Amino acid sequence: MAEAQPFTIEQWYNFLSEGKLMAVRCRNCGAKYLPPKPVCTNCYSRRLEWISLKPTGRLITYTIIHVAPERFQQFVPYAYGIVEFEDGLRLPGMIRDIDHGEIQIGMELELSFEPAVEDWPKWPRYYFRPVKH
Amino acid sequence: MRGKPLVAVVSAGISKFGRMDAYTGRDLFLEAVDETFNRCPNLDPKMDIDAVFVGMMSEAFEHQGHVAPMLSHSAGLLSAPAIRTEVACASSAAALRLGIFSILSGMYDVVLVGGVEKMTKRTTPEATEFLGMAADFPFEQWTGVTFPGLYALMAMAHMHKYGTSEEQMGLVAVKNHHNGALNPKAHLQREVTLDKVLSSRMIAYPLKLYDCSLISDGASCAIITRPDIARKFTDTPVYIIGSGHGSDALGLFERDDLTSLMATRRAAKEAYEMAGIEPKDVDVAEVHDCFTIAEIMAYEDLGFCKPGEGGRFIEDGTPMLDGELPVNTSGGLKAKGHPVGATGIAQIYEIFLQLTGQADKRQVDGCRIGLAHNVGGSGASCFVHILRGEM
Numbered sequence: 319m320a321e322a323q324p325f326t327i328e329q330w331y332n333f334l335s336e337g338k339l340m341a342v343r344c345r346n347c348g349a350k351y352l353p354p355k356p357v358c359t360n361c362y363s364r365r366l367e368w369i370s371l372k373p374t375g376r377l378i379t380y381t382i383i384h385v386a387p388e389r390f391q392q393f394v395p396y397a398y399g400i401v402e403f404e405d406g407l408r409l410p411g412m413i414r415d416i417d418h419g420e421i422q423i424g425m426e427l428e429l430s431f432e433p434a435v436e437d438w439p440k441w442p443r444y445y446f447r448p449v450k451h
Numbered sequence: 452m453r454g455k456p457l458v459a460v461v462s463a464g465i466s467k468f469g470r471m472d473a474y475t476g477r478d479l480f481l482e483a484v485d486e487t488f489n490r491c492p493n494l495d496p497k498m499d500i501d502a503v504f505v506g507m508m509s510e511a512f513e514h515q516g517h518v519a520p521m522l523s524h525s526a527g528l529l530s531a532p533a534i535r536t537e538v539a540c541a542s543s544a545a546a547l548r549l550g551i552f553s554i555l556s557g558m559y560d561v562v563l564v565g566g567v568e569k570m571t572k573r574t575t576p577e578a579t580e581f582l583g584m585a586a587d588f589p590f591e592q593w594t595g596v597t598f599p600g601l602y603a604l605m606a607m608a609h610m611h612k613y614g615t616s617e618e619q620m621g622l623v624a625v626k627n628h629h630n631g632a633l634n635p636k637a638h639l640q641r642e643v644t645l646d647k648v649l650s651s652r653m654i655a656y657p658l659k660l661y662d663c664s665l666i667s668d669g670a671s672c673a674i675i676t677r678p679d680i681a682r683k684f685t686d687t688p689v690y691i692i693g694s695g696h697g698s699d700a701l702g703l704f705e706r707d708d709l710t711s712l713m714a715t716r717r718a719a720k721e722a723y724e725m726a727g728i729e730p731k732d733v734d735v736a737e738v739h740d741c742f743t744i745a746e747i748m749a750y751e752d753l754g755f756c757k758p759g760e761g762g763r764f765i766e767d768g769t770p771m772l773d774g775e776l777p778v779n780t781s782g783g784l785k786a787k788g789h790p791v792g793a794t795g796i797a798q799i800y801e802i803f804l805q806l807t808g809q810a811d812k813r814q815v816d817g818c819r820i821g822l823a824h825n826v827g828g829s830g831a832s833c834f835v836h837i838l839r840g841e842m
């Protein structure tokens with residue numbers, strides 16, 4: 319079971335590399351965390367567990383970024399938003415594979431990701447795209 | 452301690468803000484210090500100053516860490532120990548607050564507070580990246596957000612919830628450029644039309660170039676003292692009667708409400724209660740307009756108007772220079788410029804000028820209570836200071 323894994327951001331990105339969207343739940347008080355953390359900061363219990371989330375959520379706000387730092391220049395202009403999954407857990411990220419004119423607050427998006435980069439911080443990049451029905 | 456002076460501001464100064472090609476950060480800081488000393492001939496810099504607190508956001512711009520003693524040394528103040536504060540764009544308001552603590556503790560009598568940032572020698576993508584380091588790394592920076600992007604996410608949420616318009620945001624830029632045109636220290640001293648704002652190039656939809664504050668070089672400085680000894684240094688001290696500070700999650704996505712900054716609401720509550728005043732008592736305010744939407748949210752979070760009514764507040768003309776509550780008479784971060792580490796105390800400088808009747812063409816007649824509102828990053832830090840003049 320996943321419980322043996324540390325409840326950290328590094329481990330969260332490891333799961334993401336395996337195609338899993340995970341969050342942490344406190345077995346003492348029920349609080350849920352995304353980003354994960356190794357101690358529940360609601361009750362300060364360490365009785366935690368990994369739970370998997372359905373990788374689709376609702377777009378709650380977005381923008382189209384035209385001026386970006388060097389490493390994101392290749393994507394400009396790119397859509398970027400905050401997506402809310404179950405239980406109000408959220409992630410920010412790029413929105414790809416969609417016409418910018420079709421993006422709407424409230425629409426459903428799903429999480430996708432690319433393999434981890436070779437250099438620091440050796441994490442995969444994730445992004446959002448329209449749900450394929 | 453309601454309304455009781457915490458400290459007195461006996462002098463203040465800022466460098467010229469803008470693209471200051473000939474100046475490094477330490478040179479800019481000395482310019483601000485020099486104006487501060489020139490305004491206060493009764494102060495003996497070598498004898499009177501007990502300590503230095505200085506705000507700076509990023510070592511990256513000048514590849515320079517450990518700046519507090521360096522700035523203190525270059526300003527000729529080695530007799531006073533120096534500490535740097537960092538909470539992103541609110542770094543110098545934090546320096547002021549620590550200065551206030553140090554005087555209230557009884558440890559010091561006279562403290563020099565200031566801030567500096569030297570930004571324009573870097574390219575725009577470089578500056579965007581360095582400023583972006585104040586956003587959450589693992590989820591925001593790593594996935595491609597920028598600071599304009601974060602405020603654009605708030606702007607879209609505000610528009611969606613309240614119907615706030617791009618035109619209303621644009622009016623904030625028009626107002627602040629009007630005020631900046633009257634400020635000889637401002638980075639951009641020219642008016643803009645609403646058409647020009649709305650047709651400027653897109654930075655992060657719906658925020659356009661003229662919705663964004665400027666990447667500037669600049670420094671700021673103020674001398675604060677125990678209230679009971681202020682008259683030793685000046686006949687026209689200004690008193691800080693409220694100081695508030697709020698914190699929030701670093702990641703915007705981890706905050707419940709995307710249309711309001713909890714850190715501002717908390718800082719404002721603390722400062723108003725300490726000062727024993729209400730928002731309607733404020734005569735003049737400098738607020739953190741890093742983006743036009745940020746000023747609209749500030750109207751609401753500071754209690755100048757109700758949540759959601761910030762757009763109408765500017766449309767009605769209330770915060771104009773000749774309005775009921777002039778906001779950002781200096782030109783704000785939008786036109787005066789935003790050398791991030793210098794901004795918090797540059798706001799205090801403007802309020803000091805206003806409350807001592809020295810604001811020249813942008814003077815607000817009969818003002819007695821001033822407010823300064825300085826936000827760090829996308830809102831994980833906020834400081835509110837309330838000042839009272841003797842006029």
Ligand SMILES: [Zn+2]
Binds near residue numbers: 344345347358360
């Ligand atoms: Zn718990």
